[in-house]
């Protein structure tokens with residue numbers, strides 16, 4: 001277990017508590033159930049991997065856990081707030097303060113440079129040292145020489161790393177990452193994994209990530225499997241890694 005000195009809140013409530021989450025979308029002729037009866041609890045400072053085949057519901061689940069969308073049924077409590085019952089504005093506010101998200105498709109703003117993309121959440125939060133912190137984060141992900149590149153001038157892996165730096169900029173209590181090493185070669189993927197685990201260790205940031213990367217999944221304190229929208233937690237393999 002991680003030591004509890006660096007965690008962001010002193011309450012003993014879990015960071016994330018999900019109860020019987022179900023998500024359906026209405027199609028022209030019928031209704032598609034994407035997630036079914038998902039329940040889980042994640043404590044502060046844990047690192048969690050969600051693995052499953054393409055189309056099994058991983059991105060949908062991550063979006064609901066992070067409050068980007070609301071479920072058809074069930075509840076999501078994030079850092080003590082019932083996000084599944086908040087308005088869109090309230091959810092946005094909560095996300096801005098406590099949640100970092102690395103999207104599968106990066107979602108960088110094309111008109112801004114790498115540096116400006118990372119500065120944006122800091123400026124929105126009223127930080128006075130946005131530029132310094134953004135530079136530091138970009139250097140940390142190995143992009144100190146690419147600060148003024150726009151997203152289209154960056155490779156896929158570089159865009160991925162800008163997205164990670166941006167997600168960490170506001171010092172979130174919980175970080176959701178959708179395939180954070182998905183587009184990276186082994187070596188870069190390894191250094192992004194190291195960075196995520198380091199931030200988890202040093203800052204107590206709770207990590208929830210979707211990954212196909214077995215090495216990264218094995219480094220997490222827990223692993224969940226998802227198949228056709230049903231989540232299971234296989235019996236923990238004792239001390240898989242050290």
Ligand SMILES: Nc1ncnc2c1ncn2[C@@H]1O[C@H](COP(=O)(O)OP(=O)(O)OP(=O)(O)O)[C@@H](O)[C@H]1O
Nearest residue numbers: 025032034052053054055056057058059060061104
């Ligand atoms: N808004 C939507 N309308 C209709 N179907 C949807 C919608 N969102 C997701 N789906 C379907 O739900 C299933 C799960 O999608 P999701 O994006 O969560 O999968 P995933 O596990 O992240 O897959 P991948 O590994 O390919 O990213 C897919 O079959 C997808 O087509």
Ligand SMILES: [Mg+2]
Nearest residue numbers: 058059104178
């Ligand atoms: Mg996905």
